[in-house]
Amino acid sequence: MSPARRQGEGGFTLLELLIAITILSLILVALSGGLHFAGSAWRKQEEQTSRQGDINALQTVLRQMLASGRDFEGTPQSLKFVGRMPAALERGGLYDIDLVWSGERLLLSWKPHFKGANAGLQQNETSLIDGVAQFDLAYYFAAQGWQHASNDKSKPMDMIAMRARLSNGRVWPMLVIAPAINASSQPKT
Numbered sequence: 001m002s003p004a005r006r007q008g009e010g011g012f013t014l015l016e017l018l019i020a021i022t023i024l025s026l027i028l029v030a031l032s033g034g035l036h037f038a039g040s041a042w043r044k045q046e047e048q049t050s051r052q053g054d055i056n057a058l059q060t061v062l063r064q065m066l067a068s069g070r071d072f073e074g075t076p077q078s079l080k081f082v083g084r085m086p087a088a089l090e091r092g093g094l095y096d097i098d099l100v101w102s103g104e105r106l107l108l109s110w111k112p113h114f115k116g117a118n119a120g121l122q123q124n125e126t127s128l129i130d131g132v133a134q135f136d137l138a139y140y141f142a143a144q145g146w147q148h149a150s151n152d153k154s155k156p157m158d159m160i161a162m163r164a165r166l167s168n169g170r171v172w173p174m175l176v177i178a179p180a181i182n183a184s185s186q187p188k189t
Contacts, residue, residue: 058128059175061086065097066160066177071153076136077101079160082113101135104167134165 012020069083078100085091094113099106109125139150140159150157157179164172 055129055170055172059173062099062128062162062175063177067180069097069179070156072139072150072157072160072179073153074137074139074150074160076138076148079137085110101132104132105130106132106135106164129166131167131170132164133167134163136163137161138163 064086065083066079066081069081072079072081074080078098080096080098082094083097084093085095085097095110096113098109100109101107106128107125108128109123111121111123114121138146138148138161139157140146140161141150141155142158146161160177160179162175162177166172
């Protein structure tokens with residue numbers, strides 16, 4: 001106790017109060033910086049999870065479309081086939097479907113499938129995903145193994161593999177699909 005204080009009189013000196021306020025301020029600055037960092041990390045993780053969920057949903061739709069497709073023709077960057085559109089689009093019947101990598105976009109286009117002339121039908125197109133830095137399709141035939149092209153509709157493929165690398169670091173897991181077997185395309189014994 002300082003000699004200037006009277007006995008029975010309690011309290012802190014001005015210097016003690018300034019030191020306490022300074023220490024409290026430093027603690028608050030550290031806590032607010034930590035909270036800001038935690039909030040930023042939380043938002044980034046939510047965004048990444050949301051984007052990855054979009055990729056998973058896209059792969060599920062592609063898996064369903066390709067599994068039920070037929071008459072496949074493909075190159076390393078494009079695939080044409082006849083199949084059904086996803087149930088969510090509420091479009092019945094068969095469609096001529098094209099999956100194409102163009103620039104940094106993966107495009108899906110479709111029009112109703114007719115055996116006759118269908119030149120006057122409108123081709124619908126949508127971008128499935130942007131920021132695709134690399135895209136590769138491969139086709140598996142039991143007798144030939146993996147091929148980078150499939151132009152013969154009479155030889156049904158056993159599997160289709162789809163690989164992509166996205167430019168913004170999102171992960172695209174390799175997608176391998178086994179199309180349904182068409183009874184009409186099976187060899188006759």
